[in-house]
Amino acid sequence: MDARVLWQRYQDWLYYHQGLGLYLDISRMQFSDAFVESLRPKFDKAFADMAALEKGAIANPDENRMVGHYWLRNPDLAPSPELTQEIVQTLEQIEAFAEKVQTGAIHPPKSSRFTDIISIGIGGSALGPQFVAEALSPDFPPLKIHFIDNTDPSGIDRVLTQLRNNLSSTLVVVISKSGGTPEPRNGMIEVKKAYAGQNLDFAQYAVAITSVDSNLDKIAKSEGWLARFPMYDWVGGRTSEMSAVGLVPAALQGIDIRAMLDGAKEMDDATRIPDLKKNPAALLALSWYYAGNGKGEKDMVILPYKDSLLLFSRYLQQLVMESLGKEKDLDGKTVYQGIAVYGNKGSTDQHAYVQQLREGVPNFFATLIEVLEDRQGASPEIDPGVTSGDYLSGFLLGTRQALYENNRDSITVTIPQVNARTVGALIALYERAVGFYASLVNINAYHQPGVEAGKKAAAAILELQQKVISVLQQEKKALSLEEIAHKVGTPEQVESIYKILRHLQANQRGVVLTGDLSKPGSLTVSLA
Numbered sequence: 001m002d003a004r005v006l007w008q009r010y011q012d013w014l015y016y017h018q019g020l021g022l023y024l025d026i027s028r029m030q031f032s033d034a035f036v037e038s039l040r041p042k043f044d045k046a047f048a049d050m051a052a053l054e055k056g057a058i059a060n061p062d063e064n065r066m067v068g069h070y071w072l073r074n075p076d077l078a079p080s081p082e083l084t085q086e087i088v089q090t091l092e093q094i095e096a097f098a099e100k101v102q103t104g105a106i107h108p109p110k111s112s113r114f115t116d117i118i119s120i121g122i123g124g125s126a127l128g129p130q131f132v133a134e135a136l137s138p139d140f141p142p143l144k145i146h147f148i149d150n151t152d153p154s155g156i157d158r159v160l161t162q163l164r165n166n167l168s169s170t171l172v173v174v175i176s177k178s179g180g181t182p183e184p185r186n187g188m189i190e191v192k193k194a195y196a197g198q199n200l201d202f203a204q205y206a207v208a209i210t211s212v213d214s215n216l217d218k219i220a221k222s223e224g225w226l227a228r229f230p231m232y233d234w235v236g237g238r239t240s241e242m243s244a245v246g247l248v249p250a251a252l253q254g255i256d257i258r259a260m261l262d263g264a265k266e267m268d269d270a271t272r273i274p275d276l277k278k279n280p281a282a283l284l285a286l287s288w289y290y291a292g293n294g295k296g297e298k299d300m301v302i303l304p305y306k307d308s309l310l311l312f313s314r315y316l317q318q319l320v321m322e323s324l325g326k327e328k329d330l331d332g333k334t335v336y337q338g339i340a341v342y343g344n345k346g347s348t349d350q351h352a353y354v355q356q357l358r359e360g361v362p363n364f365f366a367t368l369i370e371v372l373e374d375r376q377g378a379s380p381e382i383d384p385g386v387t388s389g390d391y392l393s394g395f396l397l398g399t400r401q402a403l404y405e406n407n408r409d410s411i412t413v414t415i416p417q418v419n420a421r422t423v424g425a426l427i428a429l430y431e432r433a434v435g436f437y438a439s440l441v442n443i444n445a446y447h448q449p450g451v452e453a454g455k456k457a458a459a460a461i462l463e464l465q466q467k468v469i470s471v472l473q474q475e476k477k478a479l480s481l482e483e484i485a486h487k488v489g490t491p492e493q494v495e496s497i498y499k500i501l502r503h504l505q506a507n508q509r510g511v512v513l514t515g516d517l518s519k520p521g522s523l524t525v526s527l528a
């Protein structure tokens with residue numbers, strides 16, 4: 001397309017949100033008008049689905065749940081006065097708690113102030129708080145946040161070692177909607193032991209964010225933890241950033257949570273408009289559908305040209321892939337849907353994988369995120385009349401152009417600056433786009449049946465481990481792997497048994513493997 005036509009296309013398709021100062025440019029997605037027309041009926045349905053969802057329909061039929069994250073930033077929209085009140089009250093409690101912690105009205109037993117936070121959670125109970133902390137936490141926050149988002153012992157050690165001398169002024173926020181996910185449970189137990197090791201009464205440092213009456217809630221209640229905040233059944237983990245899950249850690253770090261909610265609300269208002277061209281989330285969903293042929297044939301590469309937005313792609317990975325990555329559609333038909341998401345930041349990635357994007361396998365579309373304000377205050381000149389920010393902007397524009405010239409599509413989202421309002425708006429924009437896209441391809445975006453398989457298999461491995469150990473304890477002599485598998489009663493599990501034993505041997509657990517390590521079948525096993 002020649003430059004003049006392209007400039008016209010840019011103007012024809014440009015979306016601008018005045019209140020937020022946010023632009024969305026999908027002109028470099030090469031769809032035709034006929035393609036847009038062909039999707040109109042699907043969009044009419046998507047708008048109707050979304051309106052029903054916002055009114056409290058059971059939008060997640062498999063789990064028989066409403067989907068209400070939009071109510072969190074506009075409580076008046078909640079389908080009952082009780083829900084409205086609950087949302088408003090929780091928000092007030094969060095603000096009051098954060099203020100008391102920051103002023104020292106709530107303080108640890110042996111210190112006048114809390115200085116740090118350990119946030120324990122995984123998936124939707126970590127990714128939002130991590131993204132927002134990276135994007136918005138002040139340089140010198142009133143409380144500095146550290147994350148334990150795995151059951152990796154050395155990862156846990158790293159956080160605990162760094163905080164060794166500050167544990168007595170560190171608040172622990174345990175986040176788990178279900179209150180039963182193994183990783184945060186393990187993290188909590190280990191952190192609790194570390195507090196006990198320093199003679200600190202864990203309950204006086206601990207806060208729970210979880211569903212009412214979950215296992216975690218029961219522990220927090222019976223042990224008398226400092227505070228408990230509710231997670232709602234109608235908010236999914238990956239859309240929980242504006243519930244207590246995201247707001248408690250953000251408020252504690254001094255992030256303006258009202259502004260974040262306002263930005264999201266403004267975006268929600270804009271993405272409620274049932275008119276494709278006036279609705280930025282619909283425009284995004286249209287672009288995704290076009291790029292991947294409605295089947296996720298192209299990956300979504302997210303490239304924010306701003307360090308503080310580094311974790312946006314990781315955050316979106318869960319939001320998009322857990323929502324859209326589904327085997328069955330709503331009619332039970334096998335569809336294998338999804339869109340793969342990856343990315344880090346520009347221009348950094350230009351020195352890593354952008355080579356492939358520009359010249360290699362054309363299996364992606366890029367989303368460039370542009371921030372107009374380079375920094376607060378004036379910039380020094382790097383060359384006469386040129387600043388670092390000019391370079392960053394030039395690299396973004398250059399990459400967009402270079403990709404286009406080689407027939408690789410891109411979307412550009414532009415925000416005036418990274419602040420609580422624009423971050424709230426970005427989250428809301430993508431939440432809604434995912435919801436629309438799910439309607440377009442007729443899937444349930446709000447459940448995650450596939451995650452269960454891995455969890456069940458992991459639980460079965462731990463069970464197998466117990467059985468293997470008890471067999472070894474009963475035997476006096478060394479056994480072969482086949483013999484152990486036989487005695488456990490699962491001869492088909494010999495490979496898993498071998499791997500369990502190899503792991504135990506590597507961790508001083510009293511297991512000794514003898515023989516040629518390159519020939520696992522020849523090994524014998526005993527207890528030390």
Ligand SMILES: O=P(O)(O)OC[C@H]1O[C@H](O)[C@H](O)[C@@H](O)[C@@H]1O
Binds near residue numbers: 177178179181184451
């Ligand atoms: O908040 P939790 O209940 O601990 O869940 C944490 C995460 O784990 C699960 O496996 C789900 O797939 C995620 O959607 C969820 O965010």
